[in-house]
Amino acid sequence: MKRPLYYLLCAIACTSMVGATMPMAAIAEAIQPQETAEQQTQADAATNSDTGKAEDNTNTIAAADTAEDSTATSTGTSQTDPADANATDTATPGTPAPSLRAQTNGTPEAISVATETGYAHSATATQNGVTFTVSWNDAPAGTATTFHVTQANGSSQAKARMDVPTYWDGGSHESVCDPSRQTWASYHSLGTAGHDFTFDFTASGTYRIYFYFMDNDRNDPQNDKGIYYLRTTAEVTVNDAARPSVTQIVNNAVNLCRQETNGSEYDMALWLHDWTLEQLEYDHSLNWCSAESGLTRHQGTCESYQRIYSKLLDAAGIANGRITGNGHTWNAVKIDGKWCQMDLTWDDTSDNWYGDLDQRHLYFGLTDELMAIAHSDHTANYQRDDYAYRSTDLSNNYFVRNGKADKWAEKYADRIQQQLDTREERFSIDADNQSFPPSISGIQNGIVAYAMNQIDRKTAGNKDYLSAESKVEMMSSSS
Template sequence: MKRPLYYLLCAIACTSMVGATMPMAAIAEAIQPQETTEQQAQADATSSGTDKAEDGTNTNATADSAEDSTATSTGTSQTDPADANTTDTATPGTAAATGAATTAPTPSLRARTNPTPAAISTTSQTTYAHSATATQNGFTFTVSWNDAPAGTATIFHVTQANGSSQAKARMDVPTYWDGGSQESVCDPSRPAWASYCSLGTAGHDFTFDFTASGTYRIYFYFMDNDRNDPQNDKGIYYLRTTAEVTVNDAARPSVTQIVNSAVAQCRQQTNGSEYDMALWLHDWTLDQLEYDHSLNWCSAESGLTRHQGTCESYQRIYSKLLDAVGIANGRITGNGHT
């Protein structure tokens, strides 16, 4: 009992001596830097952990990268031609192909992307090489454009005359053909192709990039009405004009030319049996494009020249290849897929 009491008295005496020689403010100052240093170290560690970013990019590359060619396209205009029958209409819902990767991912094929008819700022240009017009009720709508070199999007300048502030227009999905079957380059069910833009007094610009030799036809639709104001209702609910552009450029081969070239290579690298050719062409198709998760591009044109497409693109390309080598094939659809 005496020894514990002795230690307690010693501790009290030491505390009294320290208190007498060092004021409390000085004790606080001596302790504070240590706490601040510890807090700063903890904050630095937290900041360092936060600043470490992980690359979450989802890689869907399936094939070799492709180079874009450069050349100049030619264009012609045509006003309201009769509707052309369109084959292989795009199916709205599509599914991506699945498979286990066995090698390191190859560079992405998506060197250039034009998923929608993007609107750009109005240009000050007043003269164009080509134009197409549509008139109704004394009002005129005009689409004007110039030929654009390969790799550069063509600008379609849309204007109106004698219309109201309610006048607007939209660019429909381009169709493509090169002597074979006509196809929609994109899926017409996508909302982007149904959106109207106001024309105002300066007009509006739409863009599209032509990537293959052949003929493209684009419908432009106009509206100028105001049901809430009958006196100013111009009565234009459905007016159309057509821009037709023909591209003839060796640097931008047509779909048929690309298919024929692939078939010639297939015949050289296989034993000529249907099985070997079908397998070779199947693998070649997969090497040409990546699945378009925007569900916009859906054609052989987009798959072979833009390297993007939904299941429609894969089916159309493979069918063209099998037809070219004389292998019977068919099309199966279900649940929004093909």
Template sequence: MRKPASCVLSIALSLVMTVGFIPSPALAEIASAPEPAAQSAGKPNESPAETTSGQARANDQISAASGTNVTANATQPIDASMFSIEDTDIRYTGNPVMPTVTSSTVPSDQYTVAYENNVAIGQATAVVTADDQNYSGTCAIPFEIKPANAAANYQHSTTAQSGDITLTVQWNDPRLGQETTFHVTATGGSGAYQFRMDAPTYMDPDGSSESVADPSRNQWQQYTGECTSHDYQFEMTASGTYYLRFYLMDKAAGVYYLRSNVFASANDDAYPAVSAIVKSAVDKCSADTDGSDYARALWLHDWTLDHLEYDHDLNWCSAESGLTRHQGTCESYQRIYSKLLNAAGIANGRITGNGHTWNAVKIDGKWCQMDLTWDDTSDNWYGDLDQRHLYFGLTDELMAIAHSDHTSNYQKDDYAYRSTDLSNNYFVRNGKADKWAEKYADRIQQHLDAKEESFSINADNQSFPPSISGIQNGIVAYAMNLREWETNNSKVELAATSNVTKESNSKWSAKYRFLYLSTDDIIRAINQRLPRLRKMYCH
């Protein structure tokens, strides 16, 4: 009579435990033994997990002893009773809510969790999936997303009303350097509200104010989908007051514009006001320089570039963002430099063109052009040309090479920042322009000695793009005109100009053009005009 399979299994296990092996005929008998219709191999007080684990160990021992694969299906299906969500106070935030799902039965590395309907207020679901050697299957864990905390849990609240619709904004005392949550809700109307937050304005203790970000960017223009409330987060980074505007639209109720204003103030020595940062920089500038306009303008130019990176997302556009978030567009560069110059007592102005802005600066009574945005680079692509100062102290004509719209700016009769002099140009002041001019001296002299009254010389930077070569060569031409020239022991007045001509889409020609008159020629020309001048002014 064949023994029951359970009995054979017990004998097999005994043999394994006693002598470390099991004979092949016994294995064959085990393999062919019919399973009992319904019989639990576990003890009455064993948990399903313990039973499964014990059965798996027995199969492993048999397989190891015989070298024969014996497979038993040991996975246990999961159900909702094995899992729990500990957080019982899950609140609406306007963003996906993902509470932690835990289990005292199933190890955390043997299941994954996905979420359904986990944004809006109401019933949501955590979907647990197990696919492991011990556990398998899927089960749903329901949880509730409750309305956001009531107003009593916030320190501040402000409202705006239109008809029966009330827009409410709630927030706590802001902590600088951390995000502050502004909870926006509404009552009345249709209940299908859409909300929007405008770009915040920073109000400095010194009385100045500015939009921190560009309000035309999409993130400040876009309304939410229809909802009953929404949470906005914003990080304040400077001591002072932030002015924030929140909007509601309820199309079904015919309300398209309802605004609530928030003034949130915070002060922290670790996050000084913009005006305090500016004062500290100017004080250090005065201590580190000789106090001249040029030295201070240059120091403040370099300090600005050291503290700011260009924001390629084109969002941050203020002195606040540049000095405390260290990001900004051309507006940030221009505003920061202007604030620094104002604090240093150096006259300056704002220039715009080609969707860009830069500074005009008055140094020792002479206006010149400065573009800190275009100077902010670590590139060194053009030989010994310091690209970090290429746009420091330019004339209007040279700046128009980079920004073509500036031509119409400086040709207006009421233009207030006329810049015609390169005496405060960076390369002129540090002597670099004269060294560049020296490289052309022998070639120029050959033409002078040949008594050519006009001639041209190819520039050495033919491979540079016109926006670079045109500006550099204009500076070099200025230095050429400052040098003393003579031929045949007679002094010569040289007039050098730079000219860059486009020959094709990928090729251009950079040249210097020269005109000269000897001193004798100049005196002769003056004497020829004297009789006419006497008639005009001496009668």
């Protein structure tokens, strides 16, 4: 069976009549140039208390931390949760013990057990006569902290795992990594020597890490300790001038933004958009998903882009919200009283494949309809009665504001005028970008149609009322 080929039909449809017509919704199948929906669905599963904070714009950014020295302090706590006594996480046989050291690719690697015998900090938990202990020392700046995990009075089946660290600097808590990744769900045998996990703390602030312990064997009553869930907690506080907190980085960026722009909401939103894109690269391992990872490790998924931009906008006093769809997340931004859509993840590209179209700003200042061309789930989002970020205006679109949309519209001026001179009331003009994918052409043509609708036209001395709309359709063929 031949794989279907898809052909794009793009057109700019125009109506010449007295009065105005409502634009039709553009229709297109979502195509993601940066990442697949399946990958992002996994990445966006990261759970943290920051998840919905932008929905009502009530979150605030705390004042910047001040760090006068380079010290770290740690505390330990323990917790047992009987409600989770039936947890059944198991280690994969033969899986190498991972290091959770922050690497450029986010991939764990095997490490050896530390030879240290004395530790400055420890946290313990006890159940059924078995003691589970996590010990560590404060590591100097730029060095990963090793967490040595051991057990006493347990069986040969005893195993443990390290959960995703969470970060807090006075703002909102967030998971540094995506807890759905297999790295964070895998248990490792403790044996008699224990097991080591490592992690780099890259920002001033407080990190909390849960360690989980299991020791049970239903097939061997002699070794069945009946422990399915035992948790202990390590907290590490970093106070290092060389490793500023996320809040410090955000506030410094906003201060610089105020110096380098005229202070208008549009100019600040654009400056902060471009600054964010310079800070990080998309993490194709789908591990790093936080503002902490994006601003201090310079890696992140769409969650990182959305969270960083939201924090910057909050600090700048610009209203914003969080939008999700197709396993993806992006920002809604209110500029001069009008909501518009921003997708920084998809804007983060060095591609320049489509003529004079600046792809690095293609998703800056879109309407709901145009954003839904790229992210089809958004159609259901913005059609809800309780949708809070209705975006229907393109006046703050990047290409409209910089005049590019008018230049694109001028390319069609003669063809439109010819139709008007023949007194045609409805006509269609083929778009020049028919070879572009819908997530590119549909959005560009929607912007062109908006620019066309701002132009006054006349035929034989009479004023014409022109309503232009972009139509994007997909047709399949087995040939």
